[in-house]
Amino acid sequence: MKFAYRFSNLYGAVYRQGNLSFSKDGNNVISPIGNRVSVFDLKNNSSETLPFSTVKNITCVGLSPDGGLAIVVDEDGAAQIISLITRAVLHHFHFHKPVSSIRFSPDGRKLVVTKENVALLYHAPGKHREYNALVLDKTYYGPYDETTCIDWTTDSKCFAVGSKDMSTWVFGAERWANLIYYSLGGHKDLVVGCFFEKESLDLYTVSQDGALCVWESDTEPSGLVLTKKVAEKEEKESSLEEGEEAEEGEEAEEGGSRALVIRGKAESPKDSEIKNVRYLQKSKHFFNKEGEFNNLTCASFHKDTHILVTGFASGVFHLHELPEFNLIHSLSISDQRISSVVMNCSGDWIGFGCSGMGQLLVWEWQSESYVFKQQGHFNNMASLAYSPDGQYIVTGGDDGKVKVWNTNSGLCFVTFTEHTSSITHVTFTSSGFVIVSASLDGTVRAYDLHRYRNFRTFTSPRPVQFSSLAVDFSGELVSAGAQDSFEIFIWSMQTGRLLEVLAGHAGPVSSLCFSPVQSILASASWDKTVRIWDMIDSWQTKETLPLPADGLAVSYRPDGQELAVATLDGEISFWVPQDATQTGSIAGRHDLVMGRKESEKITAKQSAKGKSFTALCYSADGASILAGGQSRFVCIYNVKEQILMKKFEVSCNLSFDAMEEFLDRRKMTEFGSLALVDEGAGDGVQLSLPGVRKGDMSSRHFKPEIRVTSLRFSPTGRSWAATTTEGLLVYSLDGSMIFDPYDLDMDVTPASVRRQLRLKEWTSAIVLAFRLNEHALTQEVLETVPHKEIPVVCGSLPDVYVEKLLFFLACCLEKSAHLQFYLSWAQNLLLLHGQKLKNRSGAILPTIQSLQKSLQRHFESLSKLCEWNIYTIRYAVALSKQRGLKRSAEQLEEVELEEEEEEEEVVEDEDLFEGMSQASMENTVMVM
Known part of the structure; x- marks a missing residue:
C-alpha cells in the first residue's frame, strides 16, 4: 500500500484541440486535453482531470442535456461513454472512422454523430444497464464532402448538418411526410456553423469566408406530419400498451434491428393538403474582415438571447444580435487562431479555446471582463519543483516561461516571462517565498512570491548557457552550471554578486545538488565524474567520484548521507559522499521499456540500449528513489534492496511518437515505412530535422516524443509529480479507496469501537479505530472525545499510535472545518511527546511537513479573509464599543x-x- 499512487491531476495543459462544453448549470467548462478530459470549476476556481484516457488525442466531446453523461471520441473514432457523476467509464464503442462532431438532442433521447459525409442517428444511452449502449436508428446520406457541424431544433424533431461542400442539410429525426431531407446552398466556402432559431425551423448558417445566411421556413415545427407507416406503428404500440393483441405479420419495416437508410429524393405526399417544407433565403450578411487570410474559424449561437459569437483566425471575436445582424462588440483576446467557442446556458459567459497557445478563456461579455483565464506551456516542460510546504509547484518550459501552480486548485496563479530562452531548471529556496530559475539565455533569475516580481538577475562575466541549478539549504548561495564553458558559478542571493567560478570539469555540467544539511555541492558532468565541492573551505574540490559513463543527474538523500547518480549507460549508482565509496548500483536499462519511433530503422529493443534515466528524486524518508527518463515509464526503486518496487506508465497516448514497440505493418510499403518515404512535398515527410524537439521549425511534420524530463516527491510524501510531454502529471495516494488495517484481529470491529465510546474509554477507542484503519470511523472517534479530555487522552496514548494520530490530524486539518479542535489535538501531542518524536525526526519529517502544509493553508486563507474584511471588522468593533x-x-x-x-x-x-x-x-x- 505504500506505493499505491494513482493518477490525481494534470497541470500545465489547458486546451489542445476539440470542442469546449459548458455544464448544465453553466459553472463548469469541460475541455479535452490531449487524450484526457478536464473539468474547470469557475465558481470555486479549481480544475480536475478525469481519471481515464483514450488511445489517441480527443477530437470531440458530446455532453448530455442533464449533464450527467459525456461521450468522448478520439482521432481514430474510438469512443468512451463517461459518467460525469461517478467519474467512471461506462461503455466503449468504436465508430471505425474519425468523427467530426457529436450532439445530443435537447430531450436527451437521441444523438447525432457525423463522420466523413454521413450522419448517424443513435438512441442515447439509457439509465438501465444494457449490452449495447449505442443503438443505431437511422443513417443519413446527403453531403458530398466531410461534415463539419450539427444543430438540433428545440423540440428534437429535426437536425441540421453543415458540410465542407458548402451546403447545409436539414434532416428529420422521424419519418416526416413533408420533410425527409432538405439541402441549402448559398455559401462559397465550407460551412462552419448552422443554428436553428428557438422553437422554429428558421436556420442560420455561417461559412469560413465570413458570410451569414438567414433562412426562413414556411412551416412551423407543429406542422410536421408523420408518414402513414410510422403513424400506424405508433398506434399499434399504443394499442399493445393498452393490452390489445397485435396481429402477426403487421410489424413495421423500421421496427427491426437494422437501421433505416435515408437516401434519395423525398416522397411526394399522397394527401394534397400536406405541403412540403420550403426554405427561403431571407438575407445574407458579411463580417468585416481585417485581412485577406482572416478566416472565420468557429461560431456559437445562444437561442434565448439571439446572440451569435464568431471567432476568427486572427484572435478576434464578434458578437452579433440576430436576425438583424446588429454588432454588439468586437474584441481581440489573442493573436492566435480561435479554435473553439461556446456559450453557457444563461448566455452570460463565452468560452474560447486557442490550440496554438494552449489557452482557455471564459469571457463575460456584458461586463467585458475575464471570468477564467489559463494558459499552459505551449512547448515542452523542462523542470519542476515543490515548495517546502507542498502547496505550490513551479514549472519551467521551453517557451521561456516560469509558472506557479496551486496544488489544491490545480490552476496557475502567476507567470513570469522575463527569460528570453528555454528554462533548464527551477527550484524553491528553503523559505518557500523565492523561486530561482536558470535558462539558456545566460541568466539566472530570482522571483519574489510576495510581490510577484523578478528582484535578482544573476549573470556570468561572459555569456554562457546554464544547464543546471541549485540553491543551498540556507538560501544564501545560488549555483549554476554551464554547458559550454564547463564551469560552475556561485552567486550571493543577498547582494547578487558573483562570488566564485569553480573550474575542474572537462565536460558540460549536467546536474547540481546541494546537501540538505551542510554547504556541500555535488556536480555531475559529461566528463564521467561527480565532484564534491566544499562551500566553506575555500571552494575547493573535496572528493571526485569516478563514473562508468557520462553523469546525467545527481541527488542527495534528505539526511545528506547518501548520493545517487544516474549515468548514460542506464545505471543508478549510490555513493557515500564523506569517504567517496560506492555502496551499490541499479541497472535500470531493462526497466526503460522504449517504443520504436516511426522514422527509426532499428527495433525498439536495440533503441532501448541507448536510453537512460535523466531525472532522480529521493522520497521524503529516503528509503526509495524515483527515476524517469527517455521513456513513458517512471520507476520506484528500493534503495536498500536495490530492486524495482513499482513502475508507472505516465501515458498511453498513441498520438505521441515512440509509444508502440512494433511498427504498424499497414504503414509499410514496398519502398519502406511511410514516414521515410519522400513523396515530393515538404509537408508529406514526417521525418523531423536533427535537434528539433519542441516544435515544427521547418516545413516538415513534427510528432512529439514521449519522455519524462523532471521528477519530484512532495515534501509530505503523499504524492509525486513528473513533467512529461503530456504535461505536469501528479500521482497521489488515494487513502479513501485503500483498506490497510494495522494489527487486526477478530475483536477489532466498528461495533467494539463504538462500545468503547459509550463507556467513555477514549484511549482504547482511538487505538481500536487506528487498528481498523478506517478514516471515517477514526474521525468519528476523535470528534466524540470531549475537548477537556484531549490532554489526558494524548498523554495516555502508546508511542506507536502517536505518529499515526499526528499524521491523521495533518490529513484532517486540510479539509475539516473544526480548526481549533484539531489544533488542540496537535498541540497536546507535540507538547507531551515532543522529545520522543525528536529522536525519530527522519521518519516523522513527512508527517510534520504535511501538518505544516495544512496549517500554512489555513493561515493564508484566514489572513486573506481578515485583510479583505479588515474595515468591516473595525466597523463592527467600533459599533460594538458604541453600543456598549x-x-x-x-x-x-x-x-x-x-x-x-x-x-x-x-x-x-x-x-x-x-x-x-x-x-x-x-x-x-x-x-x-
Whole structure:
C-alpha cells in the first residue's frame, strides 16, 4: 500500500484541440486535453482531470442535456461513454472512422454523430444497464464532402448538418411526410456553423469566408406530419400498451434491428393538403474582415438571447444580435487562431479555446471582463519543483516561461516571462517565498512570491548557457552550471554578486545538488565524474567520484548521507559522499521499456540500449528513489534492496511518437515505412530535422516524443509529480479507496469501537479505530472525545499510535472545518511527546511537513479573509464599543432613575408616617 499512487491531476495543459462544453448549470467548462478530459470549476476556481484516457488525442466531446453523461471520441473514432457523476467509464464503442462532431438532442433521447459525409442517428444511452449502449436508428446520406457541424431544433424533431461542400442539410429525426431531407446552398466556402432559431425551423448558417445566411421556413415545427407507416406503428404500440393483441405479420419495416437508410429524393405526399417544407433565403450578411487570410474559424449561437459569437483566425471575436445582424462588440483576446467557442446556458459567459497557445478563456461579455483565464506551456516542460510546504509547484518550459501552480486548485496563479530562452531548471529556496530559475539565455533569475516580481538577475562575466541549478539549504548561495564553458558559478542571493567560478570539469555540467544539511555541492558532468565541492573551505574540490559513463543527474538523500547518480549507460549508482565509496548500483536499462519511433530503422529493443534515466528524486524518508527518463515509464526503486518496487506508465497516448514497440505493418510499403518515404512535398515527410524537439521549425511534420524530463516527491510524501510531454502529471495516494488495517484481529470491529465510546474509554477507542484503519470511523472517534479530555487522552496514548494520530490530524486539518479542535489535538501531542518524536525526526519529517502544509493553508486563507474584511471588522468593533457605551449610559440613567424613585418613595413614606402619627395623636387626645 505504500506505493499505491494513482493518477490525481494534470497541470500545465489547458486546451489542445476539440470542442469546449459548458455544464448544465453553466459553472463548469469541460475541455479535452490531449487524450484526457478536464473539468474547470469557475465558481470555486479549481480544475480536475478525469481519471481515464483514450488511445489517441480527443477530437470531440458530446455532453448530455442533464449533464450527467459525456461521450468522448478520439482521432481514430474510438469512443468512451463517461459518467460525469461517478467519474467512471461506462461503455466503449468504436465508430471505425474519425468523427467530426457529436450532439445530443435537447430531450436527451437521441444523438447525432457525423463522420466523413454521413450522419448517424443513435438512441442515447439509457439509465438501465444494457449490452449495447449505442443503438443505431437511422443513417443519413446527403453531403458530398466531410461534415463539419450539427444543430438540433428545440423540440428534437429535426437536425441540421453543415458540410465542407458548402451546403447545409436539414434532416428529420422521424419519418416526416413533408420533410425527409432538405439541402441549402448559398455559401462559397465550407460551412462552419448552422443554428436553428428557438422553437422554429428558421436556420442560420455561417461559412469560413465570413458570410451569414438567414433562412426562413414556411412551416412551423407543429406542422410536421408523420408518414402513414410510422403513424400506424405508433398506434399499434399504443394499442399493445393498452393490452390489445397485435396481429402477426403487421410489424413495421423500421421496427427491426437494422437501421433505416435515408437516401434519395423525398416522397411526394399522397394527401394534397400536406405541403412540403420550403426554405427561403431571407438575407445574407458579411463580417468585416481585417485581412485577406482572416478566416472565420468557429461560431456559437445562444437561442434565448439571439446572440451569435464568431471567432476568427486572427484572435478576434464578434458578437452579433440576430436576425438583424446588429454588432454588439468586437474584441481581440489573442493573436492566435480561435479554435473553439461556446456559450453557457444563461448566455452570460463565452468560452474560447486557442490550440496554438494552449489557452482557455471564459469571457463575460456584458461586463467585458475575464471570468477564467489559463494558459499552459505551449512547448515542452523542462523542470519542476515543490515548495517546502507542498502547496505550490513551479514549472519551467521551453517557451521561456516560469509558472506557479496551486496544488489544491490545480490552476496557475502567476507567470513570469522575463527569460528570453528555454528554462533548464527551477527550484524553491528553503523559505518557500523565492523561486530561482536558470535558462539558456545566460541568466539566472530570482522571483519574489510576495510581490510577484523578478528582484535578482544573476549573470556570468561572459555569456554562457546554464544547464543546471541549485540553491543551498540556507538560501544564501545560488549555483549554476554551464554547458559550454564547463564551469560552475556561485552567486550571493543577498547582494547578487558573483562570488566564485569553480573550474575542474572537462565536460558540460549536467546536474547540481546541494546537501540538505551542510554547504556541500555535488556536480555531475559529461566528463564521467561527480565532484564534491566544499562551500566553506575555500571552494575547493573535496572528493571526485569516478563514473562508468557520462553523469546525467545527481541527488542527495534528505539526511545528506547518501548520493545517487544516474549515468548514460542506464545505471543508478549510490555513493557515500564523506569517504567517496560506492555502496551499490541499479541497472535500470531493462526497466526503460522504449517504443520504436516511426522514422527509426532499428527495433525498439536495440533503441532501448541507448536510453537512460535523466531525472532522480529521493522520497521524503529516503528509503526509495524515483527515476524517469527517455521513456513513458517512471520507476520506484528500493534503495536498500536495490530492486524495482513499482513502475508507472505516465501515458498511453498513441498520438505521441515512440509509444508502440512494433511498427504498424499497414504503414509499410514496398519502398519502406511511410514516414521515410519522400513523396515530393515538404509537408508529406514526417521525418523531423536533427535537434528539433519542441516544435515544427521547418516545413516538415513534427510528432512529439514521449519522455519524462523532471521528477519530484512532495515534501509530505503523499504524492509525486513528473513533467512529461503530456504535461505536469501528479500521482497521489488515494487513502479513501485503500483498506490497510494495522494489527487486526477478530475483536477489532466498528461495533467494539463504538462500545468503547459509550463507556467513555477514549484511549482504547482511538487505538481500536487506528487498528481498523478506517478514516471515517477514526474521525468519528476523535470528534466524540470531549475537548477537556484531549490532554489526558494524548498523554495516555502508546508511542506507536502517536505518529499515526499526528499524521491523521495533518490529513484532517486540510479539509475539516473544526480548526481549533484539531489544533488542540496537535498541540497536546507535540507538547507531551515532543522529545520522543525528536529522536525519530527522519521518519516523522513527512508527517510534520504535511501538518505544516495544512496549517500554512489555513493561515493564508484566514489572513486573506481578515485583510479583505479588515474595515468591516473595525466597523463592527467600533459599533460594538458604541453600543456598549450607549448601553452603559442607559444603565447609568436607569440606576439614577431608580435612586430618585427610591428617594421619592422614602419621602412619601415619611410623610405617610408623619400623617399616621398625627392621626394617632389626635385619636389619643379625643379618647382622653
